Amino acid sequence: MDATEEVMEARAGLQLINPAPYNAEAPAAALVGEITPTEFHYVRSNFALPDHDGTFEIGGAVDRPLTLTLDDLRALPAHEYAVTLECAGNGRLQMRPLPTGEPWGDYAVSTARWKGALLSDVLAQAGPAANGVEVLFTGADHGSYHLNPVLADTNRDDLWFERSLPLSLASDPSAEILIAYEMNGQPLGPDHGAPFRIVVPHWYAVTSVKWLKRIDVLTEPFSGEFQTGHYIYEWADRPHEPVALMRVRARLTEPEPESVIPAGTTTVRGKAWSGTGPITRVEFSLTGAGQWFEATVAEPTGPYHWQEWSFEWDAPIGRHTLMVRATDAAGNVQPEVPEWNRLGYGNNAVEVIYVDVV
Amino acid sequence: MDATEEVMEARAGLQLINPAPYNAEAPAAALVGEITPTEFHYVRSNFALPDHDGTFEIGGAVDRPLTLTLDDLRALPAHEYAVTLECAGNGRLQMRPLPTGEPWGDYAVSTARWKGALLSDVLAQAGPAANGVEVLFTGADHGSYHLNPVLADTNRDDLWFERSLPLSLASDPSAEILIAYEMNGQPLGPDHGAPFRIVVPHWYAVTSVKWLKRIDVLTEPFSGEFQTGHYIYEWADRPHEPVALMRVRARLTEPEPESVIPAGTTTVRGKAWSGTGPITRVEFSLTGAGQWFEATVAEPTGPYHWQEWSFEWDAPIGRHTLMVRATDAAGNVQPEVPEWNRLGYGNNAVEVIYVDVV
Structure with a gap:
């Protein structure tokens, strides 16, 4: 080769x-x-x-x-x-x-x-x-x-x-x-x-x-x-800043976005990370739930990489939007709306996916 | 039955x-x-x-x-x-x-x-x-x-x-x-x-x-x-309004969002409609293009339904974001950002999809 x-x-x-x-x-x-x-x-x-x-x-x-x-x-x-x-x-x-x-x-x-x-x-x-x-x-x-x-x-x-x-x-x-x-x-x-x-x-x-x-x-x-x-945050409404530490963020890895899953108990899981401290809290929500539920967050297994989180969800039939939000030890929490900047850096908005439950 | x-x-x-x-x-x-x-x-x-x-x-x-x-x-x-x-x-x-x-x-x-x-x-x-x-x-x-x-x-x-x-x-x-x-x-x-x-x-x-x-x-x-x-627009920054006429909007129907398509000339097409007048203009853009290109808009074939639009695109290899924006005879044009309102009505923001060209 x-x-x-x-x-x-x-x-x-x-x-x-x-x-x-x-x-x-x-x-x-x-x-x-x-x-x-x-x-x-x-x-x-x-x-x-x-x-x-x-x-x-x-x-x-x-x-x-x-x-x-x-x-x-x-x-x-x-x-x-x-x-x-x-x-x-x-x-x-x-x-x-x-x-x-x-x-x-x-x-x-x-x-x-x-x-x-x-x-x-x-x-x-x-x-x-x-x-x-x-x-x-x-x-x-x-x-x-x-x-x-x-x-x-x-x-x-x-x-x-x-x-x-x-x-x-x-x-x-x-x-x-x-x-x-x-x-x-x-x-x-x-x-x-x-x-x-x-x-x-x-x-x-x-x-x-x-x-x-x-x-x-x-x-x-x-x-x-x-x-x-x-690699500069050109914010619309505040002074520009250089891109530096990773902003707190959770990703939802299961179920996959836009997938079709059977009704019943399913484990929603994913990863969360931050450059400003270990993840201390992950919350999970559904459209219309009107509240955030505490997910289980695994202890960090090292100082520099993501942590696992999971939530047991009893999925009813229909389309459901799933949202996840992480908080780190410094108190940083993900915003619900991407914080727009001209070059598009550091989007750590709450992830929103949907699944179709049958 | x-x-x-x-x-x-x-x-x-x-x-x-x-x-x-x-x-x-x-x-x-x-x-x-x-x-x-x-x-x-x-x-x-x-x-x-x-x-x-x-x-x-x-x-x-x-x-x-x-x-x-x-x-x-x-x-x-x-x-x-x-x-x-x-x-x-x-x-x-x-x-x-x-x-x-x-x-x-x-x-x-x-x-x-x-x-x-x-x-x-x-x-x-x-x-x-x-x-x-x-x-x-x-x-x-x-x-x-x-x-x-x-x-x-x-x-x-x-x-x-x-x-x-x-x-x-x-x-x-x-x-x-x-x-x-x-x-x-x-x-x-x-x-x-x-x-x-x-x-x-x-x-x-x-x-x-x-x-x-x-x-x-x-x-x-x-x-x-x-x-x-x-069915009320509860705007964050201006008086509430009842939902009434359909807001001007174009949809991109080909290629399908997130699809994989071969490189070369491809016809991008879709539908556009508005409750405030016939569609007079549809524009097409790609991330990084920095401009809008005129798409071809078919004449209306009736007073109350969508019109066809299309654009011939020479697609290079890689991921490309495609955007389409319609204007109607009353001069209404789609915004680039969804206009948020509490109950989530009337989202007519410019559609953004991506395709992977191979």
Whole structure:
């Protein structure tokens, strides 16, 4: 099997959103178990699959610029966590007016086990300068890019994918940010950032830069396109904000939306997650019920990934709308209406599905 | 075949929403042709199927109270029109927060050929009094009813389905309101109001009272539950209004939502209608297109039913969101965001679907 065949096979289980750059949603099966099988993990790319020479550099405001390889990373203490990654544009299709941007449904979210070295360990080797404020990650992916597909004359000939984090966060061992080289026990596949990538728990996945090529310590905040142009909440009614931590959200995985199910007791279940704390409450409702019922929420089995919830429902014949709403430990709760912003990020509105009970 | 079997067979082609009272959406096939086959015409009921003795009375403020039969109606000049009937709650499922009420998707709309006597002819026989202001229609359907399913103590033991229209409209021959006794060339079936019903062109179908039992000329405006409690737009930001004429709307019937279609030229098509004038314009758009394209709109083939529209689209591989927007001769145009009201009526927002092109 050549490299192209390998990539095509790895993509066979996904729902294509865009062939170039390649973007694909997870199937419903991605949300069934605690861990999403790699072949069902959604893929978000901004450019074509890049070449990568197997090294990355650490530079900028550091005492000891470094060039590291996969073997160098493997020589450092290994850490492995299940991490829920969600695209900031997940759920965009539900926003009205429909924002421009990849038409993600609700399946740009998955959970894999990611293994790698701690970013904080690698940064410590390089020795960030005292006046460093941010850490910039540059992927190997780049190419032409329309800053605004709707406007003419906004094309860039060669833009690189770059995102920064505060140095204080990046160098904090307790943040457990990974330079990951394994996903679900295997080396990273091409679509997931081979040979290594950043994985930032709790943050929307835009910050988890794939195909890592450079880490630069900056003495001024970064203001590149993917930091200040895209991935910004352009709210209609309040100041703009950068996309950062995942907003609290529950998904309903059973029964499937618009499915036909038999009348009687059925288990409604799904996943819930938040970047601002463990899920403390999941509530379930039906149109006309006029109230929310407490669902059962499983304890977290790790700090960085979704939790299971379930509710026993005695389903009567007819069409029924099912709604689920999560609350996290910080007190954040899902809104009933998607919070519209121009680029369509962070839709964590209460999910509403219907089923036909026969 | 007994009466129950006949009813069950007539319902076999529909999508059940509620078994009691019986409510069912049309299948997609209902919107394919100019006329919806009777077995695919949606059904909206507020109570159980009533008994009907084959007569209706005209009373109240009239000179000559009458009792009429089907034969009496058939003896009057017959009029037949294709009429698009839409439930005021059609599209409720798309509103957020989700309103209470029957969870209609987007298929509580159909077009049949309705034949009957003119209401104005029948009223003229009875001779409305000079001080008459409204005409009240009473169906044979009645029963217990929760005025507000969410609140306790709002149950009525025996409510009848009653709706009024202004006398000036009801007695205007040019309004062509029918007391219909045939649907698509056959006697009315039980779910469609047998033996006769009102059909009011251009109005949301709540006014087209089924199983007609009484017509009363009133000297004061009617204020019953289905006139002033339900079927009212309870807007959040402006005065409440009664549900009346159908709001301008286009539906996209091909390709089917969420379907997988081959790349290349494909005809996108559908229906458009309005209670406030013929459709003069239909526009089509795609996410990221940043503009609306003119679709081809067929001339109306009658005054009271939907028009065809189509657009030739060169579909590239990937997921694409399709949007369609209609404008009518009065200048009304569909909004991009559903206009929320507490009971969820009149959602005529631009339809957004997606297809996966392979």
